[in-house]
Amino acid sequence: MTTPTQPEGFVVARVGKPHGLRGEVTVQTHTDDPEGRFVPGASFPTEPAACGPLVLRSVRVHQGIYLLGFEGHPDRTAAEALRGTRLLVTDEDDVDQDDDGWREEDLLGLEVVLVDGSRVGEVSALHLREVQDLLEVRLPDGREVLVPFVEEIVPEVDEEARRVVIDPPAGLLELGE
DSSP: OOBTTBOOSEEEEEEEEEETTTTEEEEEEOOSOHHHHOOTTOEEOEESGGGOOEEEEEEEEETTEEEEEETTOOSHHHHHTTTTOEEEEOOHHHHHHTTTSOOHHHHTTOEEEETTSOEEEEEEEEEOOSSOOEEEEEOTTSOEEEEEOSTTTOOEEETTTTEEEEOOOTTGGGTTO
8 A cells, every 4th residue: 555655656757956046956867758757737756755746847958958846846955955856656557658668676786697697796777868778787896887778788687587687898897997
């Protein structure tokens, strides 16, 4: 049973830093349809639940980044209080619409292995980008590497076995050393 303190659903965006003085925030989108989801008047349960629900007041894109304004958050100080908040979608019809993509929460913590089975690390984030998504992989030494989330490099995601198989090009895992 869903309670107001523990919303269920999936994350469609994560609030970043404030932008400007009018209460807008940057968001990292986690949806294939931001234009359809981010419309003024839309209401989002949040994680943590105490921050929401948030009702969208304004939407605009600036240099490829979504900037959202929420009712009741008219200035930079109020916007700063939202940093790190996750916007959720709980409607079952909306959840079914996104079944063709991966959600960050489905991938977090999955073991990452090479095609020969040797361990690489674990998934620590999913970065959605216009051109291609990126898997953030935490290596055993604590470094993070970004792996393009394309079929040629990530041929298999096995949720039941809780692992992601990658076939990276030479040097990809050494970047950032």
